Amino acid sequence: MTSFPRNRWWVAGFSWELSSTPLARCLLGQHLVLFRTASGEVAALEDRCCHKELPLSMGTLEAAGLRCGYHGLLFDTQGRCIEVPGQQDVPARAKVRAFPLRERDQILWIWIGDTRDAQPEDEPPAYAFHADPRYRFGGGSFHYDAPWQLIHDNLMDLSHLGYVHLKTIGGNPAVHMNASLSVTGDTQHVKVVRLMPASAPPPTYTAAWPFTGLIDRWQEVDFRVSHVLVWTGGMDTGSGSLDDPARGGFHMRGFHGVTPETEHSAHYFWTVATNPHPDRKDVTQLVVDQTAATFEEDKVVIEAQWRNQQRFPGRAQIYLSIDAGPARARRMISALTAEPTPTVAV
Amino acid sequence: MTSFPRNRWWVAGFSWELSSTPLARCLLGQHLVLFRTASGEVAALEDRCCHKELPLSMGTLEAAGLRCGYHGLLFDTQGRCIEVPGQQDVPARAKVRAFPLRERDQILWIWIGDTRDAQPEDEPPAYAFHADPRYRFGGGSFHYDAPWQLIHDNLMDLSHLGYVHLKTIGGNPAVHMNASLSVTGDTQHVKVVRLMPASAPPPTYTAAWPFTGLIDRWQEVDFRVSHVLVWTGGMDTGSGSLDDPARGGFHMRGFHGVTPETEHSAHYFWTVATNPHPDRKDVTQLVVDQTAATFEEDKVVIEAQWRNQQRFPGRAQIYLSIDAGPARARRMISALTAEPTPTVAV
Amino acid sequence: MTSFPRNRWWVAGFSWELSSTPLARCLLGQHLVLFRTASGEVAALEDRCCHKELPLSMGTLEAAGLRCGYHGLLFDTQGRCIEVPGQQDVPARAKVRAFPLRERDQILWIWIGDTRDAQPEDEPPAYAFHADPRYRFGGGSFHYDAPWQLIHDNLMDLSHLGYVHLKTIGGNPAVHMNASLSVTGDTQHVKVVRLMPASAPPPTYTAAWPFTGLIDRWQEVDFRVSHVLVWTGGMDTGSGSLDDPARGGFHMRGFHGVTPETEHSAHYFWTVATNPHPDRKDVTQLVVDQTAATFEEDKVVIEAQWRNQQRFPGRAQIYLSIDAGPARARRMISALTAEPTPTVAV
Numbered sequence A, B, C: 001m002t003s004f005p006r007n008r009w010w011v012a013g014f015s016w017e018l019s020s021t022p023l024a025r026c027l028l029g030q031h032l033v034l035f036r037t038a039s040g041e042v043a044a045l046e047d048r049c050c051h052k053e054l055p056l057s058m059g060t061l062e063a064a065g066l067r068c069g070y071h072g073l074l075f076d077t078q079g080r081c082i083e084v085p086g087q088q089d090v091p092a093r094a095k096v097r098a099f100p101l102r103e104r105d106q107i108l109w110i111w112i113g114d115t116r117d118a119q120p121e122d123e124p125p126a127y128a129f130h131a132d133p134r135y136r137f138g139g140g141s142f143h144y145d146a147p148w149q150l151i152h153d154n155l156m157d158l159s160h161l162g163y164v165h166l167k168t169i170g171g172n173p174a175v176h177m178n179a180s181l182s183v184t185g186d187t188q189h190v191k192v193v194r195l196m197p198a199s200a201p202p203p204t205y206t207a208a209w210p211f212t213g214l215i216d217r218w219q220e221v222d223f224r225v226s227h228v229l230v231w232t233g234g235m236d237t238g239s240g241s242l243d244d245p246a247r248g249g250f251h252m253r254g255f256h257g258v259t260p261e262t263e264h265s266a267h268y269f270w271t272v273a274t275n276p277h278p279d280r281k282d283v284t285q286l287v288v289d290q291t292a293a294t295f296e297e298d299k300v301v302i303e304a305q306w307r308n309q310q311r312f313p314g315r316a317q318i319y320l321s322i323d324a325g326p327a328r329a330r331r332m333i334s335a336l337t338a339e340p341t342p343t344v345a346v
Helices: A148-156 A158-164 A166-170 A173-177 A203-208 A284-311 A321-338 B148-156 B158-164 B166-170 B173-177 B203-208 B284-311 B321-338 C148-156 C158-164 C166-170 C173-177 C203-208 C284-311 C321-338
Strands: A009-014 A023-027 A030-036 A042-046 A081-083 A101-104 A107-111 A136-144 A180-185 A190-199 A215-223 A227-236 A250-262 A265-274 B009-014 B023-027 B030-036 B042-046 B081-083 B101-104 B107-111 B136-144 B180-185 B190-199 B215-223 B227-236 B250-262 B265-274 C009-014 C023-027 C030-036 C042-046 C081-083 C101-104 C107-111 C136-144 C180-185 C190-199 C215-223 C227-236 C250-262 C265-274
Touching: A009 A023, A009 A030, A009 A136, A009 A250, A009 A265, A023 A250, A042 A101, A136 A148, A136 A250, A136 A284, A148 A215, A148 A227, A148 A250, A148 A265, A148 A284, A148 A321, A158 A166, A158 A284, A180 A321, A190 A321, A203 A284, A215 A321, A265 A284, B009 B023, B009 B030, B009 B136, B009 B250, B009 B265, B023 B250, B042 B101, B136 B148, B136 B250, B136 B284, B148 B215, B148 B227, B148 B250, B148 B265, B148 B284, B148 B321, B158 B166, B158 B284, B180 B321, B190 B321, B203 B284, B215 B321, B265 B284, C009 C023, C009 C030, C009 C136, C009 C250, C009 C265, C023 C250, C042 C101, C136 C148, C136 C250, C136 C284, C148 C215, C148 C227, C148 C250, C148 C265, C148 C284, C148 C321, C158 C166, C158 C284, C180 C321, C190 C321, C203 C284, C215 C321, C265 C284
Parallel strands: none
Antiparallel strands: A009 A107, A023 A030, A030 A042, A101 A107, A136 A265, A180 A190, A190 A215, A215 A227, A227 A250, A250 A265, B009 B107, B023 B030, B030 B042, B101 B107, B136 B265, B180 B190, B190 B215, B215 B227, B227 B250, B250 B265, C009 C107, C023 C030, C030 C042, C101 C107, C136 C265, C180 C190, C190 C215, C215 C227, C227 C250, C250 C265
């Protein structure tokens, strides 16, 4: 069994990925087929027909469920075989394992418990900014040939911007290195807050919002086990408090679902939302495109880092002050993975 | 040693595959070079020069045999080195292992015994339909990244036609699922017969033969260890008996040589022959093309099935009534592999 | 630890390979980054940042050294970290291993000792023909998916010319097989000399040099552990002695650095120099191009040989008289690898 903190909701993808064909995806070491029936129900089954073991993801969707592409066995969303072409009765053992899959605010959440009987007692988290009329958003996903926690390291340490993203959002490395920084947290969260009061607004900001001069900028990274919320933005200096959750100005809301595929590979599901100003051109698509380009740069670095860690196995890393956030996130995951598995947790 | 029933003739390919260059092919775990000398003799040698181990398949063909492409050692069809450039004498140890290879009715048959000394006592089987003036034929071969017996399962169970071959020969799944079926056999054969009396002839049949109305159709699958003969066809209802081997009508004769390459890969050598009617356009090439397209579909499914079996190791399959034929073939192979190896068998 | 004779200078590449970007190269099992700083100093470091393990070869070159492409740590040519962006002090452990790298006559030589403390006491060998005004040269490199000693076997046995290089320099196999041959040597050298007095000059020779008739040809292969010097040429018969090192005529000087990458892969760094005649068109580039084409042919054969040796593990080879040179080179390497590692050797 892989060593992930199970017994919680993980991001399995986005609603718009479920189309007229089934979707094969491996999550937490489980090879799954995700699909939506013609009646609109979503489901996640083990991606293996119980008869001759063809991937069910090679099958076809019907109103009642998913039909295997080899001998035509039909499975419902609970994994029960409900038809065997060529014989009257369906054998009692004709079933495949089903996993709880929920669709909430266009995010697909899956529960893959430590045991076959572990079931969720609560619902997966809401994500308001996918449904908030003040916001527009876009997103995508990346497959990583690298362990999931290397993506955390990257997200929790924004000091790499000046080197990895030199060509896109990097700007002056010194600015990113010298911002104020606070790291706080508990057993289920790590929060990193960087404040840059009275800064010059970057070009995307001035295009999006009618700032009058210098702005107070913020970056709040709210790390949870299965996903990371990144809230960045700026408001006219003096127009409000950086402690006020309802503060005005231009906001960018990032959702980053990082789900292990295997011990050594991961899925990265992301969206970014902005609040268009009525008097300005909507920059959401521009921000989405820039974000995708930036994440491509991260992927190149992180996958190269992982390949190199495999070329130099068992070697110690040195610790720098910029590692405070990533290190805290790792300690939190480590404690959750080691502890007796809780019945329920989010 | 791989666990195949050795000590028998296996299909190594077709006569037309031996051209002016040697052919590298792995059969039953043996890496071989197959070739025909300028004098017309066919041979199978271990694909390794006994000097510096270059594959002999990289060499060149001469009248006397095959010359290695590194230092020019010349080997005859028995694997004896008969010339070493640059020195007078040929060392006694300069030889490579040779395997009996026969050419009969355009099929190449090879004998790879359990031991180096095991030799065939009989000749490989004839295949009349490659030489019968009433028939025309064509064929080809496929390489499978899947174990050979998964191909048997597919051939011995025609119920998959309606799902795998939906776009080609599939037609209505219910027709294939509900035909009459008999399964018989002994220690060296399994025979599956499906009869469909008084059926409407499919389009290829009506193009090939002047049927007057409904036809009696048959499918006879004659499974042997190394190959499968599939005889299908139809005749005007009432014009003869489905038990008469000399019955009239339109006939398709399929030859399917399935030879293990390794434990986990296989070669599939096939031909299909039809009996053109003097008053109709010959449909042989059409049938050959359709067969090739159909086998491509099988290959996609079977290789995906095998990859999935590796992703889910050690998992049990459920048994359905359509598995009667495939299961009987597997039991026969299993008995032959387990039993004390016979001196001779076909 | 890999079983190469360490504690000696090995060829790491050529001067012209170090440009404005760092060069990743694995030599003797060590993953290295090779680079030249803006100030002109060359260096070889372990290709792994000591912080988060990104390959340093993904970084950027500055006057002071090499800056990592993830968090911007800056390393000098000795592997010392001299700057950590975002913090004042550089941790004492922030360093990476450096290897002695020398540049001499446009060849890069590296020392990778058996131990971390093993250091060279002498300088790497000179190679006069890269600096000799009588000569012009060109060259290149090949990566081999084959163990380094298979390249030695090929270089030390020129009898393969007639078969492997049939289409390029081969000519009549019998000529190459029947030349006079002497093999001599000591613990650090093997020398193979082949003399072909009173031969017809080949086309390249007559284009390069105003020969008047038959020529005395020589091939001298001087095998050392890390590189092989191949001196071939011809002079008018009767115009001098084949024992005179200062003899006249047309000369080709080959440098062949063969450096293990891993146990099963290698780098082949080569140049060839000729002495243009004032009255003739310079054929150096033609000879370089022919050499590159010839080495491509060797690579195809040697990599196929290695793949085949892996398909037939543990099988004995037969010994032929043409194997005298290669066998002697292998015995020399074997003795050096087995013996207690010397402090210094070239």
